[in-house]
Amino acid sequence: MLYDFYQARLIIVISKKGLRVDAVIRLPKSAHFVYLSSSTPTMTKPQTPLWLRRTVLAGLLGGLLLAGFVVMQPFTAAIAWAAILSYVSWPLHLRVLAWLGGRRTWAALAMRVHPEYWVARALAAGAPDGAQW
Numbered sequence: 001m002l003y004d005f006y007q008a009r010l011i012i013v014i015s016k017k018g019l020r021v022d023a024v025i026r027l028p029k030s031a032h033f034v035y036l037s038s039s040t041p042t043m044t045k046p047q048t049p050l051w052l053r054r055t056v057l058a059g060l061l062g063g064l065l066l067a068g069f070v071v072m073q074p075f076t077a078a079i080a081w082a083a084i085l086s087y088v089s090w091p092l093h094l095r096v097l098a099w100l101g102g103r104r105t106w107a108a109l110a111m112r113v114h115p116e117y118w119v120a121r122a123l124a125a126g127a128p129d130g131a132q133w
Contacts, residue, residue, distance in 0.1 A: 072079075089111065097107040 093107060093111050096110050097104065100106045100110070
């Protein structure tokens with residue numbers, strides 16, 4: 001970055017070693033330039049040890065995983081049933097997909113609506129006389 005302040009130019013260099021500020025100042029009575037450079041980084045931050053950063057990161061990640069498990073714990077049975085049913089119904093989905101000529105949207109719709117139809121039919125068959133569908 002280059003900043004102009006009247007007759008002075010400050011050059012700020014940011015590198016892996018830190019921040020270095022260089023200055024080029026034009027003297028008022030001559031056309032010569034004076035180059036001033038800082039030999040050591042002026043604004044370096046003390047680095048934390050690598051093992052400490054990794055330990056803190058591992059602790060935060062473990063805490064995040066634990067919190068996620070605590071939140072998801074009431075839903076584990078439903079997630080397990082969803083995984084089982086999707087695994088078991090996959091061959092049927094492939095047959096429906098082939099029957100519909102490779103139309104994925106229609107096959108997904110058929111797989112979604114078809115079980116609901118059979119559940120509603122079973123409920124209607126077992127319903128009392130006053131609650132016929």
